Structures are given as structure tokens and as C-alpha cells.
Amino acid sequence: MGDLLIRPMTLDDVEDAERVSDEGFFELETRMRRVGDPAPEHRSAAHRRRWLERTRHLVRTDPGGCWVAEDGAGTVGMATSLRRETLWCLATYAVLPQRQGQGIGKPLLAAAMTHGQACTRAMLSASMDPRAARVYHQAGFALHPQMHFTGTLDRSALPVVEKVREGSGGDVDLMDSLDRATRGAGHGVDHELMLREQRLLVSDTSTGSGYAYLDERGRVALLAASNRRTATRLLWAALAEGPDEVVLRHLTGANQWALDVGFAARLQLHQAGYLALRGMNPPAPYVHSGALL
Ligand SMILES: CC(C)(COP(=O)(O)OP(=O)(O)OC[C@H]1O[C@@H](n2cnc3c(N)ncnc32)[C@H](O)[C@@H]1OP(=O)(O)O)[C@@H](O)C(=O)NCCC(=O)NCCS
Numbered sequence: 204m205g206d207l208l209i210r211p212m213t214l215d216d217v218e219d220a221e222r223v224s225d226e227g228f229f230e231l232e233t234r235m236r237r238v239g240d241p242a243p244e245h246r247s248a249a250h251r252r253r254w255l256e257r258t259r260h261l262v263r264t265d266p267g268g269c270w271v272a273e274d275g276a277g278t279v280g281m282a283t284s285l286r287r288e289t290l291w292c293l294a295t296y297a298v299l300p301q302r303q304g305q306g307i308g309k310p311l312l313a314a315a316m317t318h319g320q321a322c323t324r325a326m327l328s329a330s331m332d333p334r335a336a337r338v339y340h341q342a343g344f345a346l347h348p349q350m351h352f353t354g355t356l357d358r359s360a361l362p363v364v365e366k367v368r369e370g371s372g373g374d375v376d377l378m379d380s381l382d383r384a385t386r387g388a389g390h391g392v393d394h395e396l397m398l399r400e401q402r403l404l405v406s407d408t409s410t411g412s413g414y415a416y417l418d419e420r421g422r423v424a425l426l427a428a429s430n431r432r433t434a435t436r437l438l439w440a441a442l443a444e445g446p447d448e449v450v451l452r453h454l455t456g457a458n459q460w461a462l463d464v465g466f467a468a469r470l471q472l473h474q475a476g477y478l479a480l481r482g483m484n485p486p487a488p489y490v491h492s493g494a495l496l
Pocket residue numbers: 227228231295296297298299302303304305306307308309310328329330331332333334335337338
């Protein structure tokens with residue numbers, strides 16, 4: 204296999220990094236599959252394209268935050284991270300299944316974390332891999348269980364939702380302010396990436412403001428608001444606009460308002476993974492993004 208080398212990721216590494224990540228998460232889902240879970244699948248072509256675009260974006264914006272591990276056999280591990288204002292986020296992190304548990308992941312994470320050395324806060328969405336939970340806890344992260352809803356939306360439960368409009372690039376300053384109030388840092392350049400790929404809903408009234416991104420499947424990808432009432436309104440609007448078969452991920456215990464909505468919509472609650480945090484409490488009212496947090 205040869206000696207292990209941990210070095211910054213370049214644009215030329217992104218396709219190999221994608222393969223490592225896809226293998227890592229496919230094997231994880233196979234290993235952790237519970238009764239009733241759908242059969243794990245490799246990334247679709249469309250998902251792969253979005254993954255590549257997001258990772259190229261991060262290699263450009265955060266060259267010091269994106270790393271690969273390689274040995275004589277090629278790329279065996281990858282980690283991408285970003286720094287926005289005083290917040291560091293881990294976007295993706297994986298080691299090839301046959302090379303896990305051999306001490307590759309820890310130095311890879313340490314390299315990515317050097318990028319966040321000057322940051323006062325950090326967040327990442329941890330998978331349910333017991334190895335990942337161990338590594339993050341050892342790195343000083345507090346683990347907050349994540350919940351998610353699935354099921355068929357009961358459209359008869361949808362309330363009449365007003366004061367929600369389509370958003371645009373003109374809303375970035377508003378969104379950055381909401382990001383700062385909820386998670387302590389704006390998404391900045393990541394809004395450009397999300398605006399290219401996702402639909403944006405905005406509510407901006409005299410009593411509160413907020414926004415929600417809906418991904419290509421109509422699922423909530425990120426939601427932030429100045430109060431629970433506005434967050435609730437946006438979540439209902441997002442559910443109404445989305446598909447009948449709902450997947451609503453990344454809910455923490457600090458966001459009981461989202462549980463109120465999900466149960467009222469007659470969805471089923473589950474639990475998987477953790478929101479891992481350093482120097483901060485779980486953001487609220489907030490539904491975090493898996494990679495851009
Ligand atoms: C999480 C991941 C990147 C870690 O990389 P890795 O190379 O396996 O990590 P390391 O070998 O450096 O360290 C793993 C730690 O978990 C421990 N470990 C190994 N097998 C374990 C198991 N079955 N259960 C719990 N801990 C385990 C190791 O002993 C080590 O801890 P220690 O050094 O304190 O003894 C890798 O396992 C992976 O790709 N998992 C699948 C994808 C994933 O979940 N990524 C994280 C996304 S948030």
C-alpha cells in the first residue's frame with residue numbers, strides 16, 4: 204500500500220474523493236441498516252453531479268479546509284470543511300470501507316480542523332457511524348441527537364399559509380443576518396451555491412423573518428428564522444410545496460416547533476446521527492443543512 208500521505212485536496216482530486224465518499228456512505232448504510240429501512244443505493248448521477256459541484260465550490264473557497272489521504276493504492280480518505288466568519292463546519296468526511304479503523308480518519312480530521320483554528324465555534328452533522336461519533340467526541344464536540352420525519356403528508360392538515368414568497372439573490376443580506384442570529388455566522392458565498400441549485404422561500408414581515416431552501420426533490424435543505432412562528436409558517440409552506448412522500452431531516456431537540464409541525468402533518472418521527480457542536484448550542488429556530496450546516 205505504501206506510506207500514508209495527508210495533503211490538501213485540489214480540483215483534480217474531487218472525482219476520486221467522490222468515489223471514496225460514495226463507497227464510505229454506501230457501506231455505512233449497509234452496515235447500519237435497520238428493519239424497514241430502504242435498501243442502500245449508490246449516489247445517483249444527479250446527486251453525484253451536485254456533490255462534485257459543492258466540493259469544487261469548497262476547494263475554491265476553502266483550499267485550506269479540504270484534504271485527502273492517499274497511499275500507493277490511490278485516494279483512501281477525504282475531508283472537506285469550510286470557514287464562514289467565526290464558524291468552522293465539516294462538510295464531508297469519509298475513509299474507504301476496507302481502510303477504516305486503521306488510523307487514517309483521525310489525522311485527516313485533524314488536518315481539516317487546522318482550517319478552523321481561529322474560529323470560536325464549530326458544527327458538523329455526524330452520521331450514525333460509531334467510529335465517527337467516537338472521533339468527534341474525542342475532538343471535543345458535544346453530540347446532540349438528530350431526528351427526522353418520514354411519511355405521507357396529510358394535505359388536509361395543511362393550514363392556510365400567507366406571507367411567504369419566492370426568494371432571490373436580493374435576499375442574501377437578510378439571510379446572512381438570520382444565519383448570524385441563529386448559528387453565529389452568515390452562509391456568505393454558500394448562498395450563491397444554494398441559490399443556483401435550490402428553490403428559496405422567504406417570509407419577511409413586521410413581526411419576523413425567515414427563509415427556507417428546498418432541494419431538487421422538494422425537501423427542506425436549510426431553514427432559519429427570527430422566531431418560531433415564522434419558522435413554523437415557512438415549514439408548512441415548504442411541506443405544501445414539496446412531494447407527498449416527505450423526508451424532513453436534521454431536527455434537534457432545540458426545535459420542538461418543527462416536531463409540532465411534523466406530528467400535525469401526521470408524519471413519523473425517527474432518530475439518526477448527531478449534530479456535533481463546539482462553542483455553541485443547537486441553533487433555533489433552525490433546520491441545518493447536512494454539509495453547509
Ligand atoms: C468516520 C470515519 C471517517 C473515520 O475514519 P477511520 O479511518 O475509520 O478513523 P480512525 O481509524 O482514525 O479512528 C476510528 C476510531 O474509532 C474506533 N473504532 C474502530 N472501530 C470501531 C467500532 N466498530 N465502533 C466504535 N469505534 C470504533 C477506532 O479504534 C478509533 O478510535 P481510537 O483511536 O480511540 O481507538 C470512517 O470510519 C468512515 O468513513 N465512516 C463512514 C462514513 C462516515 O460515517 N463518515 C463521517 C460522516 S459524519
